[in-house]
Amino acid sequence: MRPASPHFLASLRDSHVIAAAVDLVFPGRTDAEAISVPVESGSVTIDRTAQNRRSGSVRIPWSLDAALNLGVDVRELPLGGYALVRGLRYADGSTELILLGRLRVESVNWGTLETAATLELSDRMAQVRDEPFTAPFAAIGQTPHGAAVNVVAGVFGSSIGYLTPYMPAGTLGDITWTAGRDEALTQLEQSYGAETYFNANGDFVFNRKPQDTDPVVWTVDSGELGVMVDARESLDRTGVYNGVVVKGQAQSDLPPVSALATFDDPTSPIRWGGPFGHVAMIADSTTVTTTGEALAAAQSLLNLRLKQTRSLELTSAPNPALEAGDTITVEFPDGRTETHLIDATTISLSTDAQAIVTRTHFTPTAEQKPAELQEATA
Numbered sequence: 001m002r003p004a005s006p007h008f009l010a011s012l013r014d015s016h017v018i019a020a021a022v023d024l025v026f027p028g029r030t031d032a033e034a035i036s037v038p039v040e041s042g043s044v045t046i047d048r049t050a051q052n053r054r055s056g057s058v059r060i061p062w063s064l065d066a067a068l069n070l071g072v073d074v075r076e077l078p079l080g081g082y083a084l085v086r087g088l089r090y091a092d093g094s095t096e097l098i099l100l101g102r103l104r105v106e107s108v109n110w111g112t113l114e115t116a117a118t119l120e121l122s123d124r125m126a127q128v129r130d131e132p133f134t135a136p137f138a139a140i141g142q143t144p145h146g147a148a149v150n151v152v153a154g155v156f157g158s159s160i161g162y163l164t165p166y167m168p169a170g171t172l173g174d175i176t177w178t179a180g181r182d183e184a185l186t187q188l189e190q191s192y193g194a195e196t197y198f199n200a201n202g203d204f205v206f207n208r209k210p211q212d213t214d215p216v217v218w219t220v221d222s223g224e225l226g227v228m229v230d231a232r233e234s235l236d237r238t239g240v241y242n243g244v245v246v247k248g249q250a251q252s253d254l255p256p257v258s259a260l261a262t263f264d265d266p267t268s269p270i271r272w273g274g275p276f277g278h279v280a281m282i283a284d285s286t287t288v289t290t291t292g293e294a295l296a297a298a299q300s301l302l303n304l305r306l307k308q309t310r311s312l313e314l315t316s317a318p319n320p321a322l323e324a325g326d327t328i329t330v331e332f333p334d335g336r337t338e339t340h341l342i343d344a345t346t347i348s349l350s351t352d353a354q355a356i357v358t359r360t361h362f363t364p365t366a367e368q369k370p371a372e373l374q375e376a377t378a
Helices: 005-012 064-070 074-079 125-130 143-161 182-194 291-306 371-377
Strands: 016-026 035-038 042-047 054-059 084-093 092-110 116-122 194-198 204-208 216-220 228-236 244-247 255-260 280-285 310-316 328-331 337-348 354-360
Touching: 016 054, 035 054, 035 216, 035 291, 042 092, 042 291, 064 337, 074 116, 084 116, 084 337, 092 125, 116 125, 125 143, 125 194, 125 244, 143 182, 143 194, 143 280, 182 291, 228 328, 244 291, 255 291, 328 354
Parallel strands: 216 328, 244 280
Antiparallel strands: 016 035, 016 084, 042 054, 042 337, 054 116, 084 092, 092 116, 194 204, 228 310, 244 255, 310 354, 328 337, 337 354
C-alpha cells in the first residue's frame, strides 16, 4: 500500500467527497511544466496479472479555444506525453493527495461538437513493449535483477528510478535476447519467481512475488463503520495446476535441466494424485541453468496457480492507496474473517466506489468458517 497518513486512512470510513485531477506532461516538457486539469470522469486499474500493471482513462474539459489559450494541444499527447492521475479525498475539511500513476497517453478521442476529450492511458511497460532490442542483448554473467534493470534502462536510461528489493542469488548463463524487451522480462519473472512492473511514480521495480507471510495492510469489513459494499465469490478449476515442470538449459555442452514441483497436502482434494488428478503445467525457460533454479521457479509458479482456485470480487468505499499485490483482511457479514491477496483494483475518479479482485486458497480454516458452522462442528 502506498504511504498515507493515519488520519487519511481513518477518514475513509467516514463521510467524504471524491474529487480528482490530472497533470498533463506534454511531449518534450518536464513535470514542472505540467498543466493541471480537472477530471470529469474516469478510472484507473492496477492489475498485477496484466503486462501493463496500470491503465485507465480520463475525461477532461477541452476545446480548440482552450488549446489556443493554454498554448498546448491535447492532440499532441499520444506523441510522447504523460498523465499524472491524482485522486483527492476530502474529509473533515482536510485533503490528502494520492498519486494513482504516471501513465503514458495512448490515444485522445473527442466529439467535434463537445468540449471534452477522453484520454486512454497505460503505464511505462507499454514503452518497453514498443521498443524491441535492435541488437542482440547478451546477459551472460549478469544478476537476474541487474539484467532486468539493464533491459529497461535501454529504453529510459537514467530518466527514471530503478528499485530492486528482490535480488536472487546467482548469475545468468549463456543467454542472448534478440526480440522484445517485454519477453526478456517475462522470462526473468518465470525463472526467478519475480515480478517486474512500474510503480505509481513511474519507476521500474524488480520484486519477488507476494508471499503468504506478507503483512495485512487494510481491512475490508461490513457493518456500520465498514467499507464493504458488496462481495461475490466464485470457484473455478480453470487455470488451476497441482504440479509445475520447469525446463531449463545448462551450458551448451551439458544436458537440459528440469524439475517438478507438486502440491502434496494430504487433506486437500487438489493434491497431486488426488481427486483432482495430475494436472501439470509445463514451462520452458532460457534463464534457468541448474536443477535448483528450475525447482525454485516451479515452486513459485505452483504457488501462483494454487491461489487461483478461489476468487472474490469486492465493491468497497475507495482506498486509493491500495496496490495490486497488497494483502488485506476481509470480514464477511456471516462472521468469516479471511486473508486475501489483491490481484486487481479499479478506482473510479467520479464515484465513491472501488472494485477489488482478490484470490485465496478455497479450503477454509477454522477461523475462516462462519461462526454458526464453527459452533455446529465443535
